[in-house]
Amino acid sequence: MIKKKVIIFGASGQIGRNIIRKITLKNYKVTAVTRNAHKSIFLKTQAPLGYLDIVEENIFDQKILEKLIEPHDVCINLIGILYEKKNNSFKNIHVNFPAMISKICKNYNIDQFIHLSALGVENAKNDSKYAQSKFEGENIVFQNFENSTVLKPSIVYSQDDNFTTRFLSLLSLFPVFPLFENPKFSPIHCKDLSEIIVGLIEKNIRSETIECIGPQTLYFKEILKILSKSINKKHFFISVPIPIAKIFAKTSEILPTPLITLDQLRLLKYNNIATGNFKTQNDYGFKADLKFENEVKKYSYMWTERGEYSRN
Numbered sequence: 001m002i003k004k005k006v007i008i009f010g011a012s013g014q015i016g017r018n019i020i021r022k023i024t025l026k027n028y029k030v031t032a033v034t035r036n037a038h039k040s041i042f043l044k045t046q047a048p049l050g051y052l053d054i055v056e057e058n059i060f061d062q063k064i065l066e067k068l069i070e071p072h073d074v075c076i077n078l079i080g081i082l083y084e085k086k087n088n089s090f091k092n093i094h095v096n097f098p099a100m101i102s103k104i105c106k107n108y109n110i111d112q113f114i115h116l117s118a119l120g121v122e123n124a125k126n127d128s129k130y131a132q133s134k135f136e137g138e139n140i141v142f143q144n145f146e147n148s149t150v151l152k153p154s155i156v157y158s159q160d161d162n163f164t165t166r167f168l169s170l171l172s173l174f175p176v177f178p179l180f181e182n183p184k185f186s187p188i189h190c191k192d193l194s195e196i197i198v199g200l201i202e203k204n205i206r207s208e209t210i211e212c213i214g215p216q217t218l219y220f221k222e223i224l225k226i227l228s229k230s231i232n233k234k235h236f237f238i239s240v241p242i243p244i245a246k247i248f249a250k251t252s253e254i255l256p257t258p259l260i261t262l263d264q265l266r267l268l269k270y271n272n273i274a275t276g277n278f279k280t281q282n283d284y285g286f287k288a289d290l291k292f293e294n295e296v297k298k299y300s301y302m303w304t305e306r307g308e309y310s311r312n
């Protein structure tokens with residue numbers, strides 16, 4: 001029997017796919033909203049038959065959103081971007097969109113609205129447009145709907161991410177690697193984060209702000225070294241002075257998928273670990289204990305010699 005109906009915006013991403021796999025096995029029915037159902041066709045394989053509907057929609061149409069959200073018990077917003085493009089601003093994606101759906105959740109008496117923000121954005125908001133927009137998004141969802149829950153993860157990794165997989169590709173190509181800043185992170189595995197989200201729904205936990213962190217605190221350089229070791233390579237990491245890093249970032253912004261933007265460079269000045277400003281998942285009895293080194297080993301072999309993504 002179906003327990004509850006859950007609608008997920010941004011379902012085709014790393015976290016969305018993982019939640020779908022977990023929650024449908026617990027008898028929740030999911031509606032996955034995507035901009036392009038054709039590109040997201042792989043979602044069909046993530047759930048048992050009858051537990052997943054894939055809907056292709058324009059996410060900025062109020063009437064469409066109302067019709068979509070109304071029949072559901074829980075709404076999850078995973079839509080997020082790392083850099084701005086034409087017609088795709090931080091303000092639109094991280095503030096205006098969550099403002100619209102949180103209001104609709106309120107108007108239609110949805111049980112829970114779970115919104116993904118990011119760790120430490122309140123500290124970086126004066127330096128980074130990304131952080132400022134995520135911070136504004138957090139505030140607006142609570143203003144609109146008291147049953148919102150905001151999750152603030154550190155970096156989220158898995159074999160489906162854009163973080164470790166990107167660095168594994170770059171590290172497999174270049175023996176010398178630039179290091180612009182060296183902040184600390186508490187990487188959380190996507191499986192652990194998805195279990196927290198499913199747990200929040202199962203226990204009906206609402207109206208909270210929760211930082212989601214992994215079991216380790218690692219400097220960025222340590223993360224790169226772990227990735228480098230996991231593909232059996234040796235790298236030289238060179239600290240790049242900030243003025244040169246800025247030129248690199250500015251140049252990289254013209255690429256279709258920038259390696260780094262100026263806004264991201266400013267964000268890297270800040271540690272990405274528990275701030276002490278909010279509770280963490282541990283305070284709610286959820287564990288996130290998967291260790292970075294162990295988990296990365298499970299998929300990094302694809303970048304080693306004769307692996308699927310190897311250059312040799």
Ligand SMILES: NC(=O)c1ccc[n+]([C@@H]2O[C@H](COP(=O)([O-])OP(=O)(O)OC[C@H]3O[C@@H](n4cnc5c(N)ncnc54)[C@H](OP(=O)(O)O)[C@@H]3O)[C@@H](O)[C@H]2O)c1
Binds near residue numbers: 009012014079116163
């Ligand atoms: N991954 C991390 O390390 C991390 C850390 C902190 C916070 N977060 C937050 O967690 C959330 C989910 O992260 P994720 O890693 O799963 O992200 P992801 O893999 O990049 O997926 C994000 C999803 O957002 C949708 N999307 C992107 N731009 C859109 C646009 N202009 N209009 C409509 N939909 C758009 C895409 O769905 P379609 O293409 O199917 O429409 C995509 O599947 C985001 O809010 C992110 O900021 C992530």
